Amino acid sequence: MGRSPCCAKEGLNRGAWTALEDRILTEYVKVHGEGRWRNLPKKAGLKRCGKSCRLRWLNYLRPDIKRGNISPDEEELIIRLHKLLGNRWSLIAGRLPGRTDNEIKNYWNTTLSKRIQDQEAGSIFKASGEDVPKSKAASPLSHNVVRTKAAKCTKVLINPHYKGLFLLDDHKPVDHHHQQVDHQPNTDHGLSSSPSSSSNFLFDFGINSELRLPNLLGSDFASGDDHLFSEELLLQQQYWSGNVAGDCVVDDHLQPNMVLNFQSLNSFLDGDDADQGDWLGLAESS
DNA sequence: AAAAGACACAACCGCCTTGGC
DNA sequence: TGCCAAGGCGGTTGTGTCTTT
Structure with a gap:
């Protein structure tokens, strides 16, 4: 038997949140505070999984979320922290006020990892005058990532x-x-x-x-x-x-x-x- | 102009940790 | 001490948008 799901999924909304759902969740958290996520949907009248509510609040509805592009300073910090901590996004996010772990994770996966791969591949092959082979450019960035579960x-x-x-x-x-x-x-x-x-x-x-x-x-x-x-x-x-x-x-x-x-x-x-x-x-x- | 591919990001999933009983 | 619920986390997927052909 597998693990029991975090909540019954029948009859629950999935996918993108609507403005109305956002408003309901925001109002509820303003009044009752964070926590008790599992019971929150029922009490607030949302057809969402509690986990989904928590994620939505933490990543998008919280008032202290910083919107907009990642600044060069933030980017530099992310790179250095990732070098130090590996894929421990919550720790990295904790050092970047207003940024969420999800945002940093996405930014890393879509932008920074590729750029760093390219830089590394470029520096390796520039010296020998070779073109960067596709297989090298596409290889996962793994050699300098701390494996967090192996040795936490x-x-x-x-x-x-x-x-x-x-x-x-x-x-x-x-x-x-x-x-x-x-x-x-x-x-x-x-x-x-x-x-x-x-x-x-x-x-x-x-x-x-x-x-x-x-x-x-x-x-x-x-x-x-x-x-x-x-x-x-x-x-x-x-x-x-x-x-x-x-x-x-x-x-x-x-x-x-x-x-x-x-x-x-x-x-x-x-x-x-x-x-x-x-x-x-x-x-x-x- | 349309189709295909690439990209960005929100959301979900499942495992792990923690705290209360 | 063990069980269970709740919360937290990182990996992955889904989908909308943009770019290229």
Whole structure:
């Protein structure tokens, strides 16, 4: 037996929403708020699946939706975030105010992925003077996409004493006695070399997390500036908008399941294929 | 002018996660 | 602790519009 459907489909409207349906849904949510999507259609008098109502509201009717073309800045951010996060559209959308995951996903699939494919294929074949073969141009963009289901990492551990970034596999308990893996973060950058002398900071990478990834990506995060992750900065400056004690898990003895070196990340963001391979291979080796 | 193909995007589907009981 | 409902997510499909032939 298969999974039971989310709602009975008999007698429900499908396809494009009408202006009347939009108005009914908007009015209902304004009065009753979001949530309870399954019961909403019946209460609001809509012949729609609850999921459909939720999607319609989140993607098109919400008042804070930003309409219009994706700006070059947004595009740049999407590309960089996709490089970092893969097809985790909701996370990417969470960093682009007013944009929805569906919109970004569509934009990526229809516009950006092709453009990047073309750029990559062009750069490869330009060097050799060859034309870009069709098969290459049409090949799926897969080599630099993080496979999110194979190794889901939703938390990032920052140890201010390392130039290291630790991704924690949600499915595995933190092993406080686990030996650190080979990719030791570089410690000879004028930072403290004692991994246990201060706290590590664990940030949830979810939509509601306080980590301002655009700030990171738009900052010198990828430039290897030592000062960026100094403890002082972590504690005092605006890269983290929350308060450390309240928003972060603090664990003096936490050992990572996975360790990422910022310099690898830097190379990754700069498009170094070899480093991307290391980075991704590491990220998936949970 | 019409048909075919390409493109863009809204909507749907099914699986996964989470929280309440 | 297990079950179930609800919500969330990413992949995919359907369809309207635009462009090319």
